[in-house]
Amino acid sequence: MLLSFENVSLTIGTSGILADIDMTVAPGESVCLVGPSGCGKTSLLRLAAGVVEASSGTVNNRFGATGVVFQDPRLLPWHRTLENIALGLKSRGVGRRERLARARALASKVGLEDSHDCFPHELSGGMQQRVALARALAIEADILLLDEPFSALDVGLRAEGQDLVERLVVDQGMSALIVTHDLTEALRLAHRVVVVSGHPGRVVFEHCVGTPFHQRSPAWLYEQAGHLLRQEVVRKSFLFQRTSERMS
Amino acid sequence: MGGLIRGSLSWAGSLTGVLLFAAFWEWGSLVYGSFLLPGPRDAIGALVELAVDDQLWSAVWATTWRAMSGFALSALLGIVFGMLAGISGTAGRVLEPVSTVLLGIPPIAWIVLALLWFGSGSMAAIYTVAVTTVPVTFAGAQMGTRTLDPRLREMADVYRVSLRMRVWDFYLPHVVSYVFPALVTALGVAWKVTVMAELFATDDGVGAGMALTRVNLDTAGAMAWILVVVALLLMAEHGLLRPLQKKMEPWRQSAKPSGAV
Structure with a gap:
């Protein structure tokens, strides 16, 4: 059982959404995708869910049943x-x-x-x-695909939702691919954090989180997020987001 | 308490409208004389006469039966083909012009055709009703099917929902809420067309009764039949369709005011 992206690109119309994505989610692994809005994170999840076909490359989802939670409850x-x-x-x-x-x-x-x-x-x-x-x-x-499932909720409900997912991932060893734009949320729930950025979106940075889940205190989360943001590529992709938000 | 007062006020408002209409009618009858325009009292008198010699009930039954059969037929066909046209773009392009053509043919023309095809009798009336109201229900169902939230459709894709379940659990409940206003319209048309068809094609029913009043120059009788048709229509809408809608859409009205947080 494995979810793998091999050299996957997605083009809709004339605009490239994703390019050269190579990524895997192993059984029992939780991978968080972070990146600025509009970088193709959701499209990546759609590819994994099999509702969109890749323009080139192969998406292989060998997990049995795939559960999806969207941004809105639907x-x-x-x-x-x-x-x-x-x-x-x-x-x-x-x-x-x-x-x-x-x-x-x-x-x-x-x-x-x-x-x-x-x-x-x-x-x-x-x-x-x-x-x-x-x-x-x-x-x-066998694998959960979560697309910013708690982004529309206020802080308390959001923490509650994260607790639920954490229990699934940690206690039950559920595989998960989680899209979020919140670095601390990613650091809290992931074995591995993948930063996607650019137009079309590419994987620009990967970070394995070695610290056991129960040692990830809020202080640790913010420290780690700060540490990640000191990386040139990560800072660039998130700074880009800030300027684009200010412009809009 | 406030609700009670508001409720009775709105009732009083409607009643005022009805009474004003009756007063206007009475005034017209005084001006033009009771032969051209019999007053409300004459009409009710004629109605009582009809009721007493049993003519009324058999006519009401015949007309109701025809109107409802034609209406049911058109609702069924309209919803099935409307959903088909909404789900498949190709089917939509094929069926839409057909519906437009049907909509363009006047009911009276259908009656002539129905008389030629089926001869006089109930069949001609039922057929005319069905064929004139089917474009209305078709359009409602097609609109409803098309407006299903695409996000729900994607959800159905993700959970690999079968076509059968898509129709029953996704499209139909959504379509129902679009189709009801169309059904109310179709029901009104059904009643009017039934009476018209009966005027030409049958020897019983409200329409046939009206044909008889025309022969006898019985204007009060004609007015009485009109009252009957209006009463029937109101009963069908508020006694059948509205309660049915409430029963079929519990998810719309059971809104608890911010009860669950």
């Missing part, structure tokens, strides 16, 4: 919590009783045991995102 507004969690199971032909039982177990796991029968609009943003995470876990995903 729940079906007319389904209740449990049915939304069980969506992937239904499409795999799991019977109603069993898929609801499994959804119930997952709802408890992500802290939604009291919201089984709520429609999405009755849930807060953080709860909706947890439903989306449970939906990704329901198909017994």
